[in-house]
Amino acid sequence: QFLYFIGDATAVGMATASQRAGSSGGGAVTRGRIVIGIALLMLMLIFAGSRGVGVIQNAPGDRVGRVVTDVSAAGEIERLTAERDAAIAKALAARKEAAAAKARAAAAEAGHGKGSSDDAVVPPPESPKVDLKPEFVHGGAAGELPSDLSGFGRRELPPRETPLSQTPPRARPNTGAKAHASCRYVFDRYEPSPWEAKYYENINDYQKRVCEVMNSEFKDLAARYKRELPKCTINKITDDRSPPPSKCERPAKPVAFDDGVFSKMHYKLVCDGSERGKALAKDMPERQTTFIEPLVGMLRHPMFCYKQWGGTNNLFSKNYMVHDEWTVKRNYPFVDAADTTGRGAKPRVFLFDAGGSIWSDGESQAWFHHQYQKWCLDIDGGYFVWETTNHDPRKVMNIVPGHVKPFYHWFNSFTNANPASWDNPLNQMLRLVEPEDYVVFKLDIDKYEIERPLIDAILDNKELYERVDEFYFEHHVTVEPMMAWWGTSASKDEFQNSSMLMFTEMRKRGIRAHSWV
Numbered sequence: 001q002f003l004y005f006i007g008d009a010t011a012v013g014m015a016t017a018s019q020r021a022g023s024s025g026g027g028a029v030t031r032g033r034i035v036i037g038i039a040l041l042m043l044m045l046i047f048a049g050s051r052g053v054g055v056i057q058n059a060p061g062d063r064v065g066r067v068v069t070d071v072s073a074a075g076e077i078e079r080l081t082a083e084r085d086a087a088i089a090k091a092l093a094a095r096k097e098a099a100a101a102k103a104r105a106a107a108a109e110a111g112h113g114k115g116s117s118d119d120a121v122v123p124p125p126e127s128p129k130v131d132l133k134p135e136f137v138h139g140g141a142a143g144e145l146p147s148d149l150s151g152f153g154r155r156e157l158p159p160r161e162t163p164l165s166q167t168p169p170r171a172r173p174n175t176g177a178k179a180h181a182s183c184r185y186v187f188d189r190y191e192p193s194p195w196e197a198k199y200y201e202n203i204n205d206y207q208k209r210v211c212e213v214m215n216s217e218f219k220d221l222a223a224r225y226k227r228e229l230p231k232c233t234i235n236k237i238t239d240d241r242s243p244p245p246s247k248c249e250r251p252a253k254p255v256a257f258d259d260g261v262f263s264k265m266h267y268k269l270v271c272d273g274s275e276r277g278k279a280l281a282k283d284m285p286e287r288q289t290t291f292i293e294p295l296v297g298m299l300r301h302p303m304f305c306y307k308q309w310g311g312t313n314n315l316f317s318k319n320y321m322v323h324d325e326w327t328v329k330r331n332y333p334f335v336d337a338a339d340t341t342g343r344g345a346k347p348r349v350f351l352f353d354a355g356g357s358i359w360s361d362g363e364s365q366a367w368f369h370h371q372y373q374k375w376c377l378d379i380d381g382g383y384f385v386w387e388t389t390n391h392d393p394r395k396v397m398n399i400v401p402g403h404v405k406p407f408y409h410w411f412n413s414f415t416n417a418n419p420a421s422w423d424n425p426l427n428q429m430l431r432l433v434e435p436e437d438y439v440v441f442k443l444d445i446d447k448y449e450i451e452r453p454l455i456d457a458i459l460d461n462k463e464l465y466e467r468v469d470e471f472y473f474e475h476h477v478t479v480e481p482m483m484a485w486w487g488t489s490a491s492k493d494e495f496q497n498s499s500m501l502m503f504t505e506m507r508k509r510g511i512r513a514h515s516w517v
Contacts, residue, residue, distance in 0.1 A: 182271065182272050182334060183269065183270065183271040183272070183284075183334050184269075184270060184330075184331045184334055185267040185268065185269055185270075185288060185330040185331060186267065186268060186270050187265065187266075187267055187510030188266040188267055188268045188287070189266050189508075190263070190264070190265055190266070190504075190507040190508045190510075191263060191264040191265075191266060192263045192294070192295070192504070193259065193260065193261055193262055193263045193264070193294045194260055195218065195221050195260065195261055195294050195296055196263050196294040196295050196296055199218075199294075199295070199296045199297075199500075200295070200500055200504070203496060203497045203500050204497060206496075207479055207495050207496035207497055210297060210298055210305065210479060210480070210481075210496070211297075211298075211304075211305035211481065214296075214297050214302075214305040214306070215305060215306065218296070218297075219306070221260070221261055222297075222302050222303070222305075222306060222309075224258050224260065224261050225258075225261050225262075225294075225302045225320075226302070226303060226309060227258075228257055228258055228261070228262070229319060229320065231255060231257065231322070232293075232319050232320055232321060232322055232323075233319045247376060248325075248375055248376035250325075250326075250329045250332055250333070251325050251326045251329070252326075253285075253288060253326060254288060254289065254290040254291065254324050254326040254327065255291070255324060255325075255326075256291070257291040257322065259291070261294060262291040262292065262293065262294055262322065263291070263292050263293070263294050263295070263507075264289050264290065264291055264292070265289070265290045265291075265292055265327070265507070265510075265512065266287065266288075266289050267287065267288045267289070267290070267327075267330065268286060268287050269284055269285070269286050269287070269288075284333075288326070288330070290324045290326060290327050291322050291324070292322045292324075292507070292512055292514075293320055293321055293322045293514065295499075295500055295503050295504065295515070298479075298482065299475070299496070299499055299500075299503070299515035300314075300315070300320070300515055300517050301314035301315070301317045301319070301320045301517070302320055303320075315485070315517070316517050317517070318367060318516075318517060321514045323371060323470075323512075324512075325375045327469075327512070328349070328372075328375065328377065328438050328469075329375070331347070331436075332346060335347070347434075347436045347437045347438055348380050348381035348437045348438070349372055349377055349378065349379045349380060349381055349437070349438045349439075349440070350379065350381035350382055350384070350429075350432070350433055350437060350438070350439045350440065351365070351368050351379045351381075351382070351383045351384065351385075351440045351442070352384045352425045352428070352429060352439070352440070352441045352442070353365060353368075353383065353384065353385045353386070353442045354386045354415040354425050354441075354442065354443045354444070354445055354454075355386065355387065355388075355415065355442070355443065355444040355445035355446070356385035356386065356387055356410075356442070357387050357389070358387065358391055358395070358396050358399065358410075359396075359399045359400050359401075360399055364442055364444075365383065365385065368440060368442075369401075369404070378403075378407070379404075379407060379440075380407055381407070381432070381433070381437055381438075381439075382407045382408070382409055382432070383404065383407055383408045383409060383410075384409045384411075384425065384428055385408075385409065385410045385411065386411045386413060386414070386415045386423070386425065386445075387410070387411070387412060388412075388413065388414050388415075388445070390412065391412060393410075393412070396410055396412075397410075411423065414450075415445050415447075415450060415454075416450070417449075417450045417451075417453040417454050417457075419457070424454075425441070425454070426454060426457055426458070426464060429441070429464070429467060429468075430463060430464070430467075433467050434467075435466050435467055437467070438469050438470075439467050439468050439469050439470070440469065440470045440472075441458075441468050441470070441471050441472070442471075442472040442473075442516065443455070443471070443472070443473045443516075444472070444473065444474050444516055446476065446489045448476065448489075448491050451473070455473070455502060458471075458506070458511075459505055459506070459509070465506075465509040465510065465511060466510070468511050469511065469512060470511070470512045470513075470514070471506055471511050471512070471513040471514065472513075472514050472515075472516040473502075473503075473513070473514075473515070473516055474515065474516040474517060475494075475498070475499040475502065475515065476489045476490040476491060477490055477491050477494045477495050477496055477498060477499055478490050478491065478492055478494065478495050479495060479496045499515070503515065
């Protein structure tokens with residue numbers, strides 16, 4: 001506009017002179033504008049060469065190109081472009097809403113209750129609000145060991161087809177795993193070690209001074225435990241990115257441990273009386289005994305209370321838990337012999353991990369992966385992982401090993417104890433798992449009002465405790481010195497005696513229950 005003003009002013013002078021000479025004033029104005037414009041354009045180009053000029057090309061739909069000579073002008077262009085884009089988006093949204101309203105109105109007139117247009121937007125129904133407040137009580141006075149589970153809340157899960165009772169159970173392929181019913185090893189009983197039995201008997205006293213007792217009364221037993229620790233250590237035989245080895249020999253018997261220190265899980269051989277079953281079982285012992293870590297001390301690494309053996313450096317070590325390959329594969333010979341599919345069918349391995357973070361954080365998923373990998377086993381039934389912390393799903397899946405992804409299910413949501421919720425891991429377990437499968441369940445969400453009902457449900461329901469084979473749980477109770485780490489997440493109404501009872505009752509039902517870290 002400034003250039004046009006200068007050109008017009010000059011042209012008026014030229015027109016006046018032309019009129020005096022008898023020529024056309026309009027032509028003079030035009031010629032004046034052209035001359036002045038060319039001259040000023042040359043000056044601007046010279047100026048641009050010394051200062052630098054940024055040129056913004058026409059955006060689609062723009063009718064005017066712009067020359068930007070400073071930062072403030074560039075900002076103005078960005079603002080105008082943003083306003084244009086916002087106006088377009090607003091117009092599109094308004095058009096879509098108008099179409100949706102028209103569709104809803106048409107549907108209402110037709111009595112169908114919803115629009116038929118592809119653009120129609122039907123709001124979803126509100127999700128029911130669920131009160132997750134637990135409804136359980138504890139037997140006995142605070143700090144006293146209940147004699148049984150009568151004081152614990154009784155919670156029943158719905159039948160297997162629920163909460164969507166109209167949906168049929170998932171049909172699983174004929175793997176041949178059920179065929180081992182002709183003969184099989186079944187859980188018989190749990191036997192605490194002499195060390196565990198004494199600790200259990202005096203728990204109401206010991207729980208007040210755990211490390212003092214471990215150093216004064218049980219140092220020799222702890223030293224015997226320490227000598228057995230190499231058998232508890234997971235030795236990685238492949239990295240995360242590799243599938244397990246193709247073949248491992250099935251152990252003929254469980255790994256032996258010091259029976260004065262370690263507790264026992266007893267199994268017995270049961271056959272249906274058929275000749276085939278008898279033939280399969282003729283070389284099998286009628287009874288087998290596996291070992292498991294004793295429930296003593298801090299219910300974590302036994303060296304926690306001994307400074308000379310690492311002390312609190314063992315706080316997060318998992319290499320004190322006993323895992324037994326024979327237990328997982330105890331019925332494989334019967335499955336192989338009875339398999340008619342030709343696929344060498346085996347029971348599947350499942351991992352349900354409530355509070356599992358992601359593959360690299362917390363290490364639980366990778367830890368279980370390595371545990372079964374060393375036995376030539378995939379967790380082929382599936383990884384079912386719940387984690388409440390928000391994560392980018394692309395990151396979550398990118399760090400999962402490729403051979404695991406076909407079996408991997410990761411839920412970025414709260415673990416739910418409501419029996420009617422599909423975010424309750426136990427509902428998915430009931431829906432997917434057969435009693436012949438091997439199931440690992442880790443529970444560590446640090447919300448006891450949700451954890452406790454899930455534990456009670458397992459203890460109270462045969463359908464569940466016959467499916468869970470290994471259970472891992474970090475029970476936050478009031479016990480020193482763990483209060484320095486657990487703080488307010490520890491239950492003020494429960495003590496170590498409650499932990500002892502819980503894990504003992506799990507083991508008495510045939511579940512290899514471990515105190516997690």
